[in-house]
Amino acid sequence: SAAPDHDIHSVLRAHRASVLSAAGSVQSLRRGLQLSLLQCPVPPKVREAAMAAASGVPGLSQPSVDESTGVLNKMMQDARWQLDKTLSECQKIPRKYQQMAKEANADVQHLAASISFARAAVVEASSSVPQESAWFKTLAESVRWGRADCKRQLNVFRTRYFILRRDRQEASRLKKSIANKCNINSLLQEVPSAGHHGLRKARQHSKPRRLRAAASNLHSSSHQQSNPLRHRRTLLLQLRAKESVVARPDCNVKKQECSQMYNTVDRVLGEIQDEMTAVRARAAQGRRACSADEALDRREMQQASHRQTDQSQRLAQATAEMSSLGERRQKEDHSRMNFERQYAAAAHSCRLKVHQMLGQMCGLQRIRDHLWLLLGRQTLPEDCVVSDWVEGTCSKTCGRGFQVLTRQILVEPNQGIRCPPLRMVHSCGEARCPRDCRVSQWSGWSACSAECDGGLQERTRSALVEPRFGGDECPNLVDVQICNSKGCSQDCILHQWSKWSACSRACDGGTQSRHRNVETPAVRDGNCPAADAQERLEERPCNKQQCEAKEAVSCSGQPLDLVILVEASGAFTQDGFADVKTLTTELTKHYLPSGSASRVGIVAWGSRS
Numbered sequence: 001s002a003a004p005d006h007d008i009h010s011v012l013r014a015h016r017a018s019v020l021s022a023a024g025s026v027q028s029l030r031r032g033l034q035l036s037l038l039q040c041p042v043p044p045k046v047r048e049a050a051m052a053a054a055s056g057v058p059g060l061s062q063p064s065v066d067e068s069t070g071v072l073n074k075m076m077q078d079a080r081w082q083l084d085k086t087l088s089e090c091q092k093i094p095r096k097y098q099q100m101a102k103e104a105n106a107d108v109q110h111l112a113a114s115i116s117f118a119r120a121a122v123v124e125a126s127s128s129v130p131q132e133s134a135w136f137k138t139l140a141e142s143v144r145w146g147r148a149d150c151k152r153q154l155n156v157f158r159t160r161y162f163i164l165r166r167d168r169q170e171a172s173r174l175k176k177s178i179a180n181k182c183n184i185n186s187l188l189q190e191v192p193s194a195g196h197h198g199l200r201k202a203r204q205h206s207k208p209r210r211l212r213a214a215a216s217n218l219h220s221s222s223h224q225q226s227n228p229l230r231h232r233r234t235l236l237l238q239l240r241a242k243e244s245v246v247a248r249p250d251c252n253v254k255k256q257e258c259s260q261m262y263n264t265v266d267r268v269l270g271e272i273q274d275e276m277t278a279v280r281a282r283a284a285q286g287r288r289a290c291s292a293d294e295a296l297d298r299r300e301m302q303q304a305s306h307r308q309t310d311q312s313q314r315l316a317q318a319t320a321e322m323s324s325l326g327e328r329r330q331k332e333d334h335s336r337m338n339f340e341r342q343y344a345a346a347a348h349s350c351r352l353k354v355h356q357m358l359g360q361m362c363g364l365q366r367i368r369d370h371l372w373l374l375l376g377r378q379t380l381p382e383d384c385v386v387s388d389w390v391e392g393t394c395s396k397t398c399g400r401g402f403q404v405l406t407r408q409i410l411v412e413p414n415q416g417i418r419c420p421p422l423r424m425v426h427s428c429g430e431a432r433c434p435r436d437c438r439v440s441q442w443s444g445w446s447a448c449s450a451e452c453d454g455g456l457q458e459r460t461r462s463a464l465v466e467p468r469f470g471g472d473e474c475p476n477l478v479d480v481q482i483c484n485s486k487g488c489s490q491d492c493i494l495h496q497w498s499k500w501s502a503c504s505r506a507c508d509g510g511t512q513s514r515h516r517n518v519e520t521p522a523v524r525d526g527n528c529p530a531a532d533a534q535e536r537l538e539e540r541p542c543n544k545q546q547c548e549a550k551e552a553v554s555c556s557g558q559p560l561d562l563v564i565l566v567e568a569s570g571a572f573t574q575d576g577f578a579d580v581k582t583l584t585t586e587l588t589k590h591y592l593p594s595g596s597a598s599r600v601g602i603v604a605w606g607s608r609s
Helices: 005-021 026-039 044-055 062-183 195-203 209-225 255-375 574-591
Strands: 188-191 234-237 401-406 409-411 423-428 455-460 463-465 478-483 510-515 518-520 537-542 561-567 599-605
Touching: 005 255, 026 044, 026 255, 044 062, 044 255, 062 255, 062 423, 561 574, 574 599
Parallel strands: 561 599
Antiparallel strands: 401 423, 455 478, 510 537
16 A cells, blocks of 8 residues: 555656657557647646647647746645655555554453453352352251260260269168158168068169168168167168058167168268269359250351352352453454454555656646657656655653654756655554553451461452553462461460469478469360369478477467267267367377467368257
8 A cells, every 4th residue: 555756756757758658659648638638637738738738739838838837846746745745644554554453463462361251250159169068058957966875965965964863762761751751660680580682672673873872881780889789680671662561660879870771861862962963063064065066057058158159159250250351352353453443444545646746747747748759859847756764762661752853865967857855754653551450459358268277368350441452460369378276276365374272281291382373275186184284283291390299288379169060960970979078188188288369160061859
């Protein structure tokens, strides 16, 4: 579409050569002039002179030819300048559309890469959604299984508690019977004929195991401690069932044996009550553990549900983005095809314009040369010949700039058209400047995907301006960090060490201790040292000096109000109780030296004193 200057001059020279070839025949010159007048419009005066010369009318004067030559040279000069500008614009068309095609190809490639990323996101989300759904179902099944297991454990505790409560009822009923009978007719019977058969019958009775064991222990202890009459073989506790099983014979019961019987049953009752308390505590602990495990599983289920929702949203977003990118790619493909069609149309239009302008210049030149030859002149006007344009540097490397074009005179004009301008300024910089990506500020961090054992947090930002024309690509739009990396199973947290306790002895070496209580209990499979473990209990020796030997030792210091608690239950024998009274008397003497303001009180205790 672009014709350089030397091509234009070649075309003009070829037309002049055809005119000169017909110079030997006047008829040929006249026919050529007539044909040129038909193809190329000229001013009226020039047409009149040319028609006169073409028809052979005498009187063609040199002034009219010179005047017509001046008009034709001016027309050729204007046409040449228009041709220069047209050629300059046409030369930019290939560069313009090539750059547009290049940018369109870059956009298509960028969209193709974006589509690949979106497709990868769709594949990832498509695989993650079923995984999260399966994990949710696994957690739900774990919750159901854990709930059933906890229910079984609680049923075990409940059954054990029911058995203990029944034992307590039986023991309480027996205790009440003993309390009543000890004042009237005791159940502690001396049975001459019962022997071991009677004891076995009591053991085989359908009463609670603890009471049967207590009966056996009572039988052995009564022989060891009292054994009042050797010819009476056994001391039997007749266990009373819902229906009377053993007939009550006449008997004589000692007071001391009755008290032992009462205290033995009372001790068994206390053991039953202690175990009931322990069972309740274990059941409560089990319920708390089950509730904590179920709460943790439910939190994990909630997190899995959130992750599933997030993945579903990502899948929907990635699918929508891929669809949008596909539509944009189709538009870019259509735009690229339109660019090709527009380029072909613009190039064709340029060729037509250049061809038309060259035809006009050639026609004007032929009319001028025919007039000169028909006037009888032997030489033809010499037009100015210039070199091709030399392009200067564009004022901008990208975007719209300006460029200076220069050329030189190769042949000076001689009665032909004057030289056109040797300097021309036109626009340049068809390549658009690179547009770098610009992104927004980071969003806040999302909630952690897990409460323990390591989760993920992410934050996002969006592209405010997409990169184009070779600009810098967008940085990462998603940032991820690890959160809640602590394990779900946490060890317990201990308090600081307590202060050292007082020394256990005033002399001859004692010990001091300090301990650490639990501040936060262990979670799930976490560890926690026992109360007597080295991590929680420390001891050190103290007061290693020897005690001074004294005959009589009495307590000194500030006056005290002292209460001595003395067991007076029937579990003691008469000799044992006498020893306790002696010890109490000596302690009272030492705590009440002469002149002391201390006061001592004695309290005797026992379910049946």
